[in-house]
Amino acid sequence: MARPIVRLLTVAAILLACSCDPAPDGPGEVSGIVPPKGLPRPVAVLLTPEQMLNQNVYSHENISAHARRVKLTGEPFAEALRIVLNDVPENYWDIQTIVPNCLAIVEGDVLLAEFCVRAVSTDDSSGRVLLSAYFQDAGPPWDKSLLHTTSADGQWHRLCLPFRAKRDYPPGKAVFCFGLGYARQTMELAGVRLVN
Numbered sequence: 001m002a003r004p005i006v007r008l009l010t011v012a013a014i015l016l017a018c019s020c021d022p023a024p025d026g027p028g029e030v031s032g033i034v035p036p037k038g039l040p041r042p043v044a045v046l047l048t049p050e051q052m053l054n055q056n057v058y059s060h061e062n063i064s065a066h067a068r069r070v071k072l073t074g075e076p077f078a079e080a081l082r083i084v085l086n087d088v089p090e091n092y093w094d095i096q097t098i099v100p101n102c103l104a105i106v107e108g109d110v111l112l113a114e115f116c117v118r119a120v121s122t123d124d125s126s127g128r129v130l131l132s133a134y135f136q137d138a139g140p141p142w143d144k145s146l147l148h149t150t151s152a153d154g155q156w157h158r159l160c161l162p163f164r165a166k167r168d169y170p171p172g173k174a175v176f177c178f179g180l181g182y183a184r185q186t187m188e189l190a191g192v193r194l195v196n
Contacts, residue, residue, distance in 0.1 A: 052192035095181035
């Protein structure tokens with residue numbers, strides 16, 4: 001009887017941790033929740049939807065692109081990040097969003113990237129926008145623990161991408177990015193989360 005109760009309490013603690021921002025006092029601790037010895041660390045939130053709404057796009061060659069927060073009505077989200085690309089770069093990563101890891105990540109940690117995307121407009125004859133989500137070193141050799149390319153039409157598409165960290169990443173030594181430079185296109189991102 002004790003085992004099901006321990007499991008239930010563990011799941012409840014993890015769910016509680018998922019709904020909280022990271023505690024400011026140390027990596028791996030979320031709102032002061034520390035698991036009993038022998039259990040995995042609690043979920044640590046590395047990126048929230050609110051944080052993503054304030055991101056900008058970065059261009060390596062002064063390519064015309066920008067991002068702005070937009071209000072939505074009659075949609076599953078109250079707000080989205082609208083990204084407009086007016087030029088096509090040589091590489092998809094020449095236009096990207098970049099979010100560094102705010103907490104330490106340990107090799108083998110299981111992370112989950114979650115986001116929703118939809119097309120607003122595109123030059124592509126398919127009517128779909130194209131983007132890549134990736135998690136990589138913050139510097140050379142840019143080794144990636146996650147690389148996933150997807151497309152979306154005018155309807156919201158939700159993606160949940162689990163992956164394992166390839167190595168230890170102290171704060172600021174990894175980045176979660178969206179590579180956007182596939183076409184002249186306008187898209188919206190919402191519900192973006194990255195959790196460890």
